C-alpha cells in the first residue's frame with residue numbers, strides 16, 4: 001500500500017464510546033480484544049468509493065492479505081467484479097457467479113470493500129421476519145435509537161426460510177459501468193431452509209458520494225458453500241449483533257482508471273439499481 005493514500009475522514013478519538021448506547025444491560029456482549037489496537041478495531045476501513053466501482057473501476061488495489069489487517073468481518077468484491085466478497089471470522093470468501101463459495105487466496109486483489117473488527121455492542125434475538133424490507137425496518141429502528149450518523153456493522157446468524165442472493169460473472173476489459181454489466185451478467189439464487197450469516201453495513205446519509213447510504217448486506221451459508229449479495233430474506237430465527245463504529249478510513253485506489261473518473265456525476269440511481277432487486 002506504499003503508493004496509496006490513506007485518508008482519515010473522521011476522528012478516531014472516541015473509542016468504544018458506542019458501548020454507552022446499550023440500553024439493556026442484559027443484552028451487553030463481552031468482547032474479546034485481540035492484539036489489534038482499539039483505534040483499528042473501532043474503524044470502518046473502506047477500499048475506494050462505491051462510485052468508482054459503479055463507473056467501472058474494477059481494478060484491484062489491495063490484496064486479501066492486506067484487507068485482513070483492517071478487519072475480520074465485511075463485504076466487497078474482487079478484481080473484475082469476480083464474485084461477491086464476504087468476510088466472516090477473519091476469513092475472506094468469494095461467492096461465485098453460480099452461487100457457490102470458495103476461500104479467496106491471499107494474493108487476490110480487491111477494488112472495493114468495507115471491513116472492521118467485530119466487537120458486538122449489543123445483541124437481539126429476532127424471528128418471523130418475512131422479507132428484507134421488514135429486516136431493514138428493524139435495523140433502521142435500531143439506528144434511530146443508537147444514532148443515525150454513525151457507522152454500524154451488523155452480523156445476523158440464524159436459520160432462514162428463504163434467501164435470495166446474487167453474484168455476477170467476472171468482467172473483461174474494457175470494463176463497463178456496473179449497472180450495465182449487471183444487466184446481462186448478474187446471476188440470482190434462491191435457497192430454502194438454510195442456516196447462515198448475513199453481514200450488513202450501515203452507512204450514514206452523508207456518505208452519499210462515497211458509498212451506498214443505508215444498508216448493504218451479503219450472505220454466506222453456515223457450511224460456507226453458498227453465498228452472495230443479499231436481495232431478499234425470510235428469517236425464521238436469528239441472533240442479530242450490532243457493532244457501532246466511530247472511525248472511518250478510506251483508501252483511494254492506485255489504479256490506472258481512478259485518477260480520470262468523473263466522480264462529480266450523481267450515481268444514486270445506478271447505485272440503487274446495483275444494490276437492490278427492483
Ligand SMILES: [Zn+2]
Nearest residue numbers: 216217218229
Ligand atoms: Zn454487495
